[in-house]
Amino acid sequence: MRKFPINMHLNVDSFLPASDAEKEYMVQMRPSTTFFRDGVKRLLKNKIATISFIMIIIITLACILIPLFWPYKYDKQLGISLGKPVDPTYANLRPFEYGETEQAKIAAGETVFPHIFGTDSAGRDYFIRVVYGTRISLLVGFFASLIVLVIGMTVGSIAGYCGGKVDIVIMRIVDIIYSLPDMLMVILLSAALNNSGLDKLIQGTVLEKIGLNILSLFIVFGLLYWVSMSRLIRGQILSLREQEYVLAARACGAKPGRIIKKHLMPNCIGVVIISTALQIPSAIFTESYLSFLGLGVNAPMPSLGSLASDALNGIHSYSYRLIIPAVVISLIVLSLNLFGDGLRDAFDPKLNK
Amino acid sequence: MNNNENTPLLEVKNLKQYFDINVGVFKSKPLKAVDDVSFYINKKETLGLVGESGCGKTTVGRTILNLYKPTAGEIWYNGKQIKTKADINEFRKKATMVFQDPYSSLNPRMTVADIIGEPLDVHNLYSTKEERRERILELMDYVGLNSEHASRYAHEFSGGQRQRIGIARALAVNPEFIVCDEPVSALDVSIQAQVINMFDELQDKLGLTYLFIAHNLLVVRHISDRIAVMYLGKIVELADAEEIYSRPLHPYSKALMSAVPVPDPQVARANKRIMLSGDIPSPLNAPSGCPFRTRCPHATEQCAMETPEFKEISKGHFVACHNIDKIN
Numbered sequence: 001m002r003k004f005p006i007n008m009h010l011n012v013d014s015f016l017p018a019s020d021a022e023k024e025y026m027v028q029m030r031p032s033t034t035f036f037r038d039g040v041k042r043l044l045k046n047k048i049a050t051i052s053f054i055m056i057i058i059i060t061l062a063c064i065l066i067p068l069f070w071p072y073k074y075d076k077q078l079g080i081s082l083g084k085p086v087d088p089t090y091a092n093l094r095p096f097e098y099g100e101t102e103q104a105k106i107a108a109g110e111t112v113f114p115h116i117f118g119t120d121s122a123g124r125d126y127f128i129r130v131v132y133g134t135r136i137s138l139l140v141g142f143f144a145s146l147i148v149l150v151i152g153m154t155v156g157s158i159a160g161y162c163g164g165k166v167d168i169v170i171m172r173i174v175d176i177i178y179s180l181p182d183m184l185m186v187i188l189l190s191a192a193l194n195n196s197g198l199d200k201l202i203q204g205t206v207l208e209k210i211g212l213n214i215l216s217l218f219i220v221f222g223l224l225y226w227v228s229m230s231r232l233i234r235g236q237i238l239s240l241r242e243q244e245y246v247l248a249a250r251a252c253g254a255k256p257g258r259i260i261k262k263h264l265m266p267n268c269i270g271v272v273i274i275s276t277a278l279q280i281p282s283a284i285f286t287e288s289y290l291s292f293l294g295l296g297v298n299a300p301m302p303s304l305g306s307l308a309s310d311a312l313n314g315i316h317s318y319s320y321r322l323i324i325p326a327v328v329i330s331l332i333v334l335s336l337n338l339f340g341d342g343l344r345d346a347f348d349p350k351l352n353k
Numbered sequence: 354m355n356n357n358e359n360t361p362l363l364e365v366k367n368l369k370q371y372f373d374i375n376v377g378v379f380k381s382k383p384l385k386a387v388d389d390v391s392f393y394i395n396k397k398e399t400l401g402l403v404g405e406s407g408c409g410k411t412t413v414g415r416t417i418l419n420l421y422k423p424t425a426g427e428i429w430y431n432g433k434q435i436k437t438k439a440d441i442n443e444f445r446k447k448a449t450m451v452f453q454d455p456y457s458s459l460n461p462r463m464t465v466a467d468i469i470g471e472p473l474d475v476h477n478l479y480s481t482k483e484e485r486r487e488r489i490l491e492l493m494d495y496v497g498l499n500s501e502h503a504s505r506y507a508h509e510f511s512g513g514q515r516q517r518i519g520i521a522r523a524l525a526v527n528p529e530f531i532v533c534d535e536p537v538s539a540l541d542v543s544i545q546a547q548v549i550n551m552f553d554e555l556q557d558k559l560g561l562t563y564l565f566i567a568h569n570l571l572v573v574r575h576i577s578d579r580i581a582v583m584y585l586g587k588i589v590e591l592a593d594a595e596e597i598y599s600r601p602l603h604p605y606s607k608a609l610m611s612a613v614p615v616p617d618p619q620v621a622r623a624n625k626r627i628m629l630s631g632d633i634p635s636p637l638n639a640p641s642g643c644p645f646r647t648r649c650p651h652a653t654e655q656c657a658m659e660t661p662e663f664k665e666i667s668k669g670h671f672v673a674c675h676n677i678d679k680i681n
Contacts (some may be wrong), residue, residue: 034508035462244458248522251418252472253445262471266462 037349039270042346049342052073052335059332063135071113071116072125074132075300079123089194090123092318099123110210117324121314124300126321133304134328136297138286140214141336144221144283151222157260159230171234174227182224187288190216190295211298217287225279229235231277270347278342288329304329360432361393362562363417363448363530367523368426370409374637382608384637385453387410388586388644390426391663394530397556401594401611402579403570407635409586410566411453412430417539417564418450430530446476449523453535455515459507465518466503469493472525492521495558496551512543513625517551524555545569549576570613573599579669582606588663592670594606602672602681605629605645643675650677 043049070079072287079090095118102112117126131302159170193216202208202215240246241264249259290296291305299306304325311321368390371383387409402410416423418442428435449472449680452458459468468487472478480486490500496517507515516536523531533552537545548661549572555561567573573580574594581591582605590603601607608627615621631648634640640647646656655675663673674680 218635244452244454245460246413247420247451247473248452248458248519249471251420251445251450252475252522252526253442254471258475261462263460267460314369 033272039343039347043342046342046345048061048338049346052318052339052342055331055335056339059134059272059335060138061330063131063138066131067128067135068132069130070125072115072128074124074128074302075124076125078119078125087123090119092125092314093119095320117320118318120310120321126324129307130300130304130324130328133307133325134332135301135307136214136303137287137305137329137332140217140279140287140303141206141284141332144218144225144287145276145279147218148226148229148279148283149272152226153187153233153265153272155226155231156233157264160234161241161264162258163238163241163262167234170230174230177224177227180224182220184289185211185224186217186220187295189220193219211296211301213290214287215293217290219297221283227285229275229279233269236271237264240264240267263330273347274340274344277336277343281340282338284329284336285333362396362398362431363564364393364429365413365417366391366427366429368413368416368428368523369424370412370421372468376637382637384672385586385639386636387416388639388663390583392581392588392591394562394564396529397562398558398578399556399565399576401573401580402564402566402583403580404569404574404583406568407633407636409636410568410583411534413583414450414534414566418445418448420533427435443666446526447528448530448532449526449528450532451516451519451523451533451536454539455512456521456539458519459515461506461508464504464506465493465510466553468507468518468629469521469525472522474525478526481495488525495555496521509542512540513548516540516544516548518599520555524559527559528561530564532564532566534566535568536565538567538569545572552576572610574613582609584638585633587644588671589645589674590670590672596670602666602670602677603645603674604649604651604680629649643673651680 004269043053067074077090080085081087087100093099093115095116096114097118098106098112098115105112115125115127117130120126120129155170155174159167190213193212202212237260246263247258249263254262287296287303288305288308291303292309294306294309296301296306307325308322308329311325313319315322359430367677368383368387370387371385371390373381374384375381390409390413392400399531402413404410410509412421415421416545417428419428420641430444430448433440463471466486466489469492470485473485473488480490481604489503492616493500498514498517498521502510502514507518510518516539520536536552539549540548551562553576556563563576565573565576577594579591580594580597581588582597582603583589590601590606592602597606598610598613601610608629611624615624619626629648633646634644640657642658643649643656646652649656660672661677662669663677666672668676
């Protein structure tokens with residue numbers, strides 16, 4: 001066909017029926033994404049959150065793995081060995097310094113594992129103590145948040161779903177607990193637990209090693225700190241239960257337990273993950289300053305707080321002993337907070353708008 | 354089971370649903386959402402329920418399915434009163450509901466297969482996973498969804514498709530009776546037609562009975578065998594669909610029917626629209642006597658004194674009005 005510049009005739013070739021391949025091309029089928037995968041994708045785009053997450057992984061792995069191969073024990077006083085007088089040269093070593101017998105070994109050509117952070121006043125390797133301290137801090141953080149999560153979620157969802165009088169009663173209890181000073185509760189509880197004979201009960205278990213003080217910390221978390229979590233979840237459930245899909249589930253005869261589990265919980269899981277992630281650093285922080293005040297783990301088990309507290313005695317000569325655990329606490333708390341923020345942005349995009 | 358054809362499938366007697374509304378700090382006042390409503394629905398029939406927003410249509414539907422506990426009144430299904438918890442549970446295997454908003458009535462965290470399969474899970478209607486899957490695919494086929502949609506989430510579908518998912522869920526337990534709560538009002542017009550026709554087809558194929566709640570008069574006329582008109586928590590008129598369109602007796606129905614758009618401009622110009630003055634009163638302070646008297650052009654003193662009786666004027670045509678003879 002000849003082409004004119006101003007041609008009103010339509011080109012017939014444009015109107016041929018589409019081939020199967022062309023039709024296939026028009027069907028846009030995107031692979032189905034789930035809520036979780038969507039969130040992870042957004043999280044990975046957030047550089048700060050990703051770096052924080054890697055930080056947390058490294059710290060966690062380090063405090064699990066390092067004690068397995070480290071040649072020194074956290075409670076081994078290097079200057080003391082059976083049948084010999086105490087060797088004072090092992091106390092208060094500076095980083096990469098060696099005790100007398102070790103220097104002799106090096107002179108004889110043997111290799112001795114260095115004391116990276118030196119030793120403390122009792123002659124214990126400081127690096128492994130910091131690692132153990134981190135271990136305790138993380139353990140407290142995760143378990144305390146877990147306790148808070150379980151109790152808060154159960155109570156909050158019951159209050160939110162049942163509503164009415166149940167809700168009023170539970171929320172008044174929450175208000176009362178909210179008004180109790182938590183620090184006072186920890187101190188009172190650890191005093192009460194120490195006199196309760198509970199220490200005999202936990203003899204020989206793992207709990208004995210971390211001590212009654214930490215146990216009372218857990219109990220306080222279980223008793224007091226769930227309230228903000230339960231308030232948060234109650235609020236979520238209150239708004240979610242008015243949704244029509246909940247009514248639809250009730251219309252087909254679903255029981256309250258099923259509705260909470262299948263319909264309400266999955267829809268507020270984003271908020272739950274985020275507030276749990278933000279709960280961990282606050283628990284670590286609480287543990288640290290309690291240990292600093294002497295209400296934390298039992299000696300010789302170290303925690304970051306108690307290490308910092310011990311370091312106060314030699315703050316002028318050995319200031320690095322205070323700085324190291326302080327830096328580790330800051331690092332853990334900071335990266336958990338940033339990661340929690342990243343989680344919130346990734347899983348709760350509504351908050352950003 | 355009563356197989357007598359004359360027994361209605363569902364009968365509602367003097368149903369009342371009051372909600373307590375707090376006015377002031379310690380005072381509460383009943384909001385009469387549904388006030389003394391009686392009707393019946395025969396097998397394989399569609400009863401349309403129309404009325405203004407806020408007149409209690411949806412509440413009627415939800416109260417029938419016991420989503421709200423009725424304040425008073427009886428619900429009879431197949432000649433048996435629904436009263437105890439066991440009755441309600443049994444009733445829910447036979448009566449289901451399609452919801453108005455296809456966006457909020459599907460859980461965003463569940464796949465289509467799980468949404469449709471939920472009634473099956475709740476009532477334990479399968480023995481193997483395979484059986485459940487087959488039933489779900491069969492249901493999806495009924496409502497015109499592809500089997501590859503089963504693993505997708507509700508937000509990946511359009512409004513019409515979502516409503517089909519909602520309908521498939523309602524069909525899952527093999528119900529006899531479905532309450533359709535404005536199932537098409539959230540859809541656009543071309544999709545409305547598809548969904549309405551699907552309701553019709555499913556009724557023929559599965560022998561369903563519908564209570565069809567809507568405010569679109571043309572849609573109701575198309576699908577219903579009989580129509581009930583509600584005003585302020587009461588049914589004011591109930592008759593065959595054609596009868597109520599050609600010969601409405603209650604002044605409110607007259608005004609309502611005159612508002613139905615006619616697709617012929619000449620006829621439309623000839624028809625005179627009856628304009629009602631004022632707004633629908635709040636159900637919190639419903640007028641005494643006849644609820645419609647504040648807006649009725651024919652209201653008399655009697656209307657303020659007594660509540661009109663809901664009586665049969667001709668066969669199958671019920672009206673609640675004192676002055677029915679004078680007006681017509």
